[in-house]
Amino acid sequence: ETGVTQSPTHLIKTRGQQVTLRCSSQSGHNTVSWYQQALGQGPQFIFQYYREEENGRGNFPPRFSGLQFPNYSSELNVNALELDDSALYLCASSLQGSDTQYFGPGTRLTVL
Amino acid sequence: AQRVTQPEKLLSVFKGAPVELKCNYSYSGSPELFWYVQYSRQRLQLLLRHISRESIKGFTADLNKGETSFHLKKPFAQEEDSAMYYCALSRTDKLIFGTGTRLQVFP
Numbered sequence: 772e773t774g775v776t777q778s779p780t781h782l783i784k785t786r787g788q789q790v791t792l793r794c795s796s797q798s799g800h801n802t803v804s805w806y807q808q809a810l811g812q813g814p815q816f817i818f819q820y821y822r823e824e825e826n827g828r829g830n831f832p833p834r835f836s837g838l839q840f841p842n843y844s845s846e847l848n849v850n851a852l853e854l855d856d857s858a859l860y861l862c863a864s865s866l867q868g869s870d871t872q873y874f875g876p877g878t879r880l881t882v883l
Numbered sequence: 884a885q886r887v888t889q890p891e892k893l894l895s896v897f898k899g900a901p902v903e904l905k906c907n908y909s910y911s912g913s914p915e916l917f918w919y920v921q922y923s924r925q926r927l928q929l930l931l932r933h934i935s936r937e938s939i940k941g942f943t944a945d946l947n948k949g950e951t952s953f954h955l956k957k958p959f960a961q962e963e964d965s966a967m968y969y970c971a972l973s974r975t976d977k978l979i980f981g982t983g984t985r986l987q988v989f990p
Contacts, residue, residue, distance in 0.1 A: 804977065813969050813980030814927070827977055861927065870915050870973040874927040
């Protein structure tokens with residue numbers, strides 16, 4: 772069984788740039804959720820994708836967007852990066868209807 | 884609004900001492916509550932969920948609806964229990980996390 776993987780591990784961008792983060796879900800899982808974890812904070816829900824459509828969204832602006840592909844992998848895109856976007860971005864996969872989520876190792880994004 | 888509160892940022896104990904990591908929640912409805920753990924240089928992983936009522940690595944957590952609490956307990960802490968612990972509440976398949984408590988177990 773393959774666990775959740777994320778790429779890249781680390782990323783440095785400057786303010787105003789755009790970034791794409793990638794996630795491959797655990798084998799057999801059809802739902803992907805993205806979380807932002809700022810330093811010293813717990814993960815905060817960004818959005819969830821199921822069957823290639825957004826299936827719930829947290830309190831994040833529209834410049835945070837995502838995609839899910841037919842193989843259930845997913846991307847998180849952030850436009851017009853701000854300094855406060857610096858954080859660890861976590862991807863979690865699950866089966867739709869299950870509340871047990873399995874997390875990837877995260878991508879650490881630094882915005883300068 | 885749904886919220887999870889972990890009042891302690893850091894909890895330090897000696898090996899063999901009892902441990903209680905506090906978690907309080909606010910939620911209108913029947914909550915699904917979890918404890919996640921993150922060991923050093925490892926990913927966030929599920930420790931236990933209230934619905935299964937099981938003990939994992941000696942940890943237990945009881946849901947107290949009257950006090951809206953879901954405290955994590957272990958009678959005898961081990962050094963390998965040192966980690967970040969997050970309490971989380973599930974709402975329509977999204978998880979709401981607390982800010983976490985770092986547990987340090989000294990030898």
